[in-house]
Amino acid sequence: MSWSDEPVSSDIEQIQKVLRASQRLPRHVAAIMDGNGRWAEVRSMPRFEGHRAGMESVRSVVKACSQVGIEYLTLYAFSIENWKRPAPEVRFLMSLLESYLRKELDELHANNVRIRTIGKTNALPRGVEKILQKAIDRTAANDGLTLTLALSYGARWDIQRAMQVIALDVRRGKLSPEDLTEQTISEYLQTSYMPDPDLIIRTSGEIRLSNFLLWEAAYAELYVTDMLWPDFRDKDLYNALLEYTQRERRFGKTSAQVDQGKRSPQTTMERLRNALK
Numbered sequence: 001m002s003w004s005d006e007p008v009s010s011d012i013e014q015i016q017k018v019l020r021a022s023q024r025l026p027r028h029v030a031a032i033m034d035g036n037g038r039w040a041e042v043r044s045m046p047r048f049e050g051h052r053a054g055m056e057s058v059r060s061v062v063k064a065c066s067q068v069g070i071e072y073l074t075l076y077a078f079s080i081e082n083w084k085r086p087a088p089e090v091r092f093l094m095s096l097l098e099s100y101l102r103k104e105l106d107e108l109h110a111n112n113v114r115i116r117t118i119g120k121t122n123a124l125p126r127g128v129e130k131i132l133q134k135a136i137d138r139t140a141a142n143d144g145l146t147l148t149l150a151l152s153y154g155a156r157w158d159i160q161r162a163m164q165v166i167a168l169d170v171r172r173g174k175l176s177p178e179d180l181t182e183q184t185i186s187e188y189l190q191t192s193y194m195p196d197p198d199l200i201i202r203t204s205g206e207i208r209l210s211n212f213l214l215w216e217a218a219y220a221e222l223y224v225t226d227m228l229w230p231d232f233r234d235k236d237l238y239n240a241l242l243e244y245t246q247r248e249r250r251f252g253k254t255s256a257q258v259d260q261g262k263r264s265p266q267t268t269m270e271r272l273r274n275a276l277k
């Protein structure tokens, strides 16, 4: 089913319209989806129920990004450090990922979403690896939202891996050390196909990057909310986007030097954000 045919409330419709028309929308949004465990604990539920509810937030946020024309969404779904969690929790997360792809692939494809992954994905169970590859292959030619799942991912791992390949290419004579620029480093990272993130959202109130996109996040705007990931849905994403459109990104320049298109008047912003409450 095409997401554009689904009915939405008039408030959401109006906010989507404002965001779509904004010249200040981020191209690339990334999210550190934190707080699933706590969400379950406060409800006296087992942790895996938090992950299950977190998957519903994934569905909601992917659709919401696609509907306002975000080009790239990167979700930190499983860090390289997450392998240290108890085996039953790891198994549950893997099965959740598999069932997300099984259930959602047709709909993602129908809505022009391109699926990619970053991370040490050969460490994933065979079944998960296979369905991921199927999703990547099937959606490869789509040119709507690029949804990247960071799986078994660590930014330091990717930087280390890139450095090894760079060193090998220098040894093979393919690259000379004098030609090594920041751009070259970006090109050797697994994230080379995406622009740097403009906005990184982190839920559950923790103010850190936790080994996520460390090189790429150099100029990203950070948006931290106390909400736990399973409570974070489309309207919360729109709230973050509205706040982002009001920020001034200077990239080291002065305020007078930057011109990023007109911001919406403060009164319009307040009205829109109130409508999201």
Ligand code: FPP
Pocket: 033, 034, 035, 036, 037, 038, 039, 051, 052, 054, 055, 058, 075, 076, 077, 078, 079, 082, 093, 096, 097, 100, 149, 229
């Ligand atoms: C962090 O919460 C979340 C994770 C380690 C996993 C994220 C997974 C999902 C949102 C569901 C499945 C994802 C996809 C892409 C289908 P936490 O467990 O660390 O929470 P806590 O800090 O409260 O314990």
